[in-house]
Amino acid sequence: MKIRNRLKHSVSFIVLAIGALVVALPFIWMILTAVKPSNEVLLMPPKWFPSTLVWENFVTAYHAAPFKQYLANSIFVSICITAGEIATAILAAFAFSHLKFRGKQALFIGLIGTMMVPSEILIIPNYMTLSHFGWINSYKALILPWCTSIFSIFLLRQQFSTIPVAYYKAARLDGCSDFQYLWTILVPMSMPTIFSIGILKFINSWNAYLWPLIVTNTVEMRTLPVALAVFSNEGGVHYNTLMAFSLMIILPIFMLYLLLKQQIIKGVGRTGLKG
Amino acid sequence: MKKYSRPINTELRAMAYLLPALVIIGIFQFYPIFKSFAMGFYTKFDYLTDRVYETGLGNFKYVFSDPDFYLAMKNTCIFVFFAVPLGILIALILAVLIDRQRHLKSFFQSVYFLPFITSTVSVSIVWSWMLNKDFGLVNALLKLFGIPKVAWLTDPNMTLPILIAFSVWKGLGYKIILILAALQGIDTQYYAAARIDGAKAWKQFLHITIPLLKPCLTFLYITSSIGAFKIFDEVYIMYAQQPGPLKSGLTIVYYIFNKFYRHWEFAIAAAAAFVLFLIILLLTVIQFIIADKKER
Structure with missing residues (x-):
């Protein structure tokens, strides 16, 4: 019996190890190609x-395009979207979990219904709206439409509701304002959820492609993924520089992931967040 | 007077908290839903001035008589039909195996999770490099087993299998983590009782694990199907902005994108987008009903 168990265990270990190798292969190959001399790439x-x-x-890839500008754009846009989303979601979630107002249920149901609409549908009218505002090819176009998320409002509302109302009542009795209560009690107590929402939003904004592709039309406004796609289509691009470019986009997320692996995985497991 | 001042006050206060989110949702989510529905019916309009001269069913007629749209529907449906169950099945097997490991549990989790958080553009480019017919790693590895070169990226029959494999690979980690979280929630006493009754491991899996994982699997099935219907980025990148050889990778979102961004036919794109929305809505409702019925 014991031997059979051990055998089973090693078989499942081998399956997992082979699977992990297959899953990691594109990354391994990317790294190996990125540091190869040109004459060894096509062997x-x-x-x-x-x-x-x-x-x-890496130097070649860095100089082949205004990489610094793309990097700055990607960082700026991702941070603004993340901060914006967290702020708006916290405020709205507080109203839904702690305040009474007319039409609350109806509004909430309306929002949940909206969640089902695929964002691809919104692209065309949103493009038109932004061009009427004269915002095409601006940071506003890259950032503002993504500065809130119904799913995050929903998650935070659930989280805020788990904190006993007695705290709220006690705080109010002691003369604490709603706003103070939200930022000094609710937010600190909900940090794990807020953190998960933020980190996944950041990763998603960093990786976003279709939207930045559509609303930007000059080199100066491009984000890294759009720049990489353009770079990969330029004639005479060598695979080693292309892989170096790809690696430089992935690297910040890799490092973030290594640093915060447990929080990210726990956050996803708990909430089903996709970013 | 005083009697009314309080509720109005609380309503104003709630409004203040809701305002930032509602403004953004209103402009960029509520409005576009109605707008894209309406735009589907604009047959003659000036997008610059937003003036509509003529409305009708013309765009929907066009979409439904366009062979390209049917091709896009067909490709997308085949993709969803295979990619979603396959992705969940593989994730389920791996999650159960990971759950039983004593060591390296978190190592495996992290490796499988990697593709999920990396940029689709970057990894699509690596995939197309690996699938290169003459110098790609995949053909080189196949050669070791004596299998002749495959023209992965130029053979139209290979497009959907590649996209399915890519999607399974990319989404594996996310699904594994959700299944692992659900597995942790299963009371071990069930298994202890089953063992006492002499149930074999696979019977335990079939009659305890699967039924108790059902809410999680249903959730994954619905969200993955919705996500899979929207496939675009990987096609666009892997096939150098083309919809694959002989349009074998033409998907619904690619069709919409093409009409909108390449041909500036906003109204036709909006009509097609609305059809996509209806499909997803229908799918979600059907799946909810099935899940609900089975629960009873």
């Missing part, structure tokens, strides 16, 4: 490890 059969590590590929 057949391929050479797994480069004879020398060519870090210049």
